[in-house]
Amino acid sequence: MGSKLFMDRQRFDQFFTSLQTQGYEIIGPTVLDGAVVYTHLDSANELPSGWTDEQDGGTYRLSRRTDDALFGYSVAPQSWKKFLFLPTLQLWEANRTSTGFQISGPHPDVHKRAFLGVRACEIKAMQIQDRILVHGPYPDTVYAQLRQNALIVAVQCRKAGGTCFCVSMDAGPRITGGFDILLTEVIRPGRHYFLVERGSERGARLLEDLLFQPASAEEEAEEDRIVQETAAKMGRVLDQTDIKGMLYRNYEHPRWREVSQRCLTCTNCTLVCPTCFCANIEDVTDLTGERVERWRRWDSCFALDHSYLHGGCVRCSGTSRYRQWMTHKLATWIDQFGTSGCVGCGRCITWCPVGIDITEETSAIRNGGDASTVLFGKKGA
Numbered sequence: 001m002g003s004k005l006f007m008d009r010q011r012f013d014q015f016f017t018s019l020q021t022q023g024y025e026i027i028g029p030t031v032l033d034g035a036v037v038y039t040h041l042d043s044a045n046e047l048p049s050g051w052t053d054e055q056d057g058g059t060y061r062l063s064r065r066t067d068d069a070l071f072g073y074s075v076a077p078q079s080w081k082k083f084l085f086l087p088t089l090q091l092w093e094a095n096r097t098s099t100g101f102q103i104s105g106p107h108p109d110v111h112k113r114a115f116l117g118v119r120a121c122e123i124k125a126m127q128i129q130d131r132i133l134v135h136g137p138y139p140d141t142v143y144a145q146l147r148q149n150a151l152i153v154a155v156q157c158r159k160a161g162g163t164c165f166c167v168s169m170d171a172g173p174r175i176t177g178g179f180d181i182l183l184t185e186v187i188r189p190g191r192h193y194f195l196v197e198r199g200s201e202r203g204a205r206l207l208e209d210l211l212f213q214p215a216s217a218e219e220e221a222e223e224d225r226i227v228q229e230t231a232a233k234m235g236r237v238l239d240q241t242d243i244k245g246m247l248y249r250n251y252e253h254p255r256w257r258e259v260s261q262r263c264l265t266c267t268n269c270t271l272v273c274p275t276c277f278c279a280n281i282e283d284v285t286d287l288t289g290e291r292v293e294r295w296r297r298w299d300s301c302f303a304l305d306h307s308y309l310h311g312g313c314v315r316c317s318g319t320s321r322y323r324q325w326m327t328h329k330l331a332t333w334i335d336q337f338g339t340s341g342c343v344g345c346g347r348c349i350t351w352c353p354v355g356i357d358i359t360e361e362t363s364a365i366r367n368g369g370d371a372s373t374v375l376f377g378k379k380g381a
Contacts, residue, residue, distance in 0.1 A: 006196070080118060085133065096290045153183065157226075162235035163235050282295045
């Protein structure tokens with residue numbers, strides 16, 4: 001929506017305060033308990049200035065940068081899913097009356113929130129969930145409302161993590177859409193500033209009163225340099241060539257059993273994944289029978305009970321559950337929703353306690369060829 005604007009570091013604080021003045025609760029990154037996490041922010045001083053992260057399989061560490069970058073990390077352990085597809089949600093409650101039961105809920109959340117620091121892979125993840133939870137056959141009205149009220153203040157990635165592979169998934173690192181305001185943080189000798197781009201009418205209105213000056217051609221060129229450098233430093237690669245067909249042909253590949261010997265079925269990968277949306281429904285009543293509540297809580301296909309039907313579970317082995325997760329994420333998701341379920345953020349690799357790597361497992365199955373004659377022959381495999 002027009003050329004980029006220039007905002008120096010000092011005026012960033014003014015921009016932050018302006019969002020609050022416009023009634024937005026700001027959710028953004030800060031350092032807490034040894035990690036960069038997304039949470040409520042009261043001040044720009046809470047941003048992780050001068051911090052970066054080091055990520056690899058089963059490894060996450062914070063370390064100091066040599067500059068004061070506010071967004072000099074890759075991706076946080078959490079995703080924005082936490083604030084849209086809520087971990088715990090009361091679907092309804094019913095209270096006994098003299099004539100029966102009165103049912104109410106869920107209660108609407110009308111708060112405006114600004115998501116500050118959203119990366120390209122995370123925007124792609126939101127768009128994937130939008131397709132399912134907003135535009136799908138069974139819309140999630142709570143998700144849709146929270147999504148509509150969320151202002152997306154995106155930031156171009158200036159650092160690729162050791163487990164990132166968004167380039168392979170066509171999900172980044174360059175942000176080209178899906179934002180209201182886009183920031184590019186630039187740090188050069190003696191200079192620290194932001195390029196600002198308007199992505200929606202809502203974003204443009206928020207920037208009107210700040211009177212930013214247009215960026216020069218030289219300043220705008222820094223965005224291309226930053227994005228290209230980030231793209232060249234991806235920590236991982238995932239070959240998507242015929243990935244759906246390749247996985248469909250290898251349901252009985254011996255690699256599934258090999259990886260399941262390491263997998264703890266701890267559910268970490270699904271909980272940190274920005275697109276997974278498995279949930280469980282739980283009914284709760286009080287002892288008097290006067291009140292009943294129905295709750296939705298995050299669940300995981302790695303949980304034994306998740307595939308339980310009357311008479312037993314469908315996927316009883318760790319082998320079958322790992323295969324279900326990876327094949328669904330990279331293959332059957334395409335049939336269901338018209339897109340891959342993976343955006344290459346690398347969280348599932350970083351936060352796996354034993355460092356299982358989805359890119360490594362995919363490569364091993366691809367390079368090992370088809371194994372349609374190998375049969376496990378055990379219940380749940």
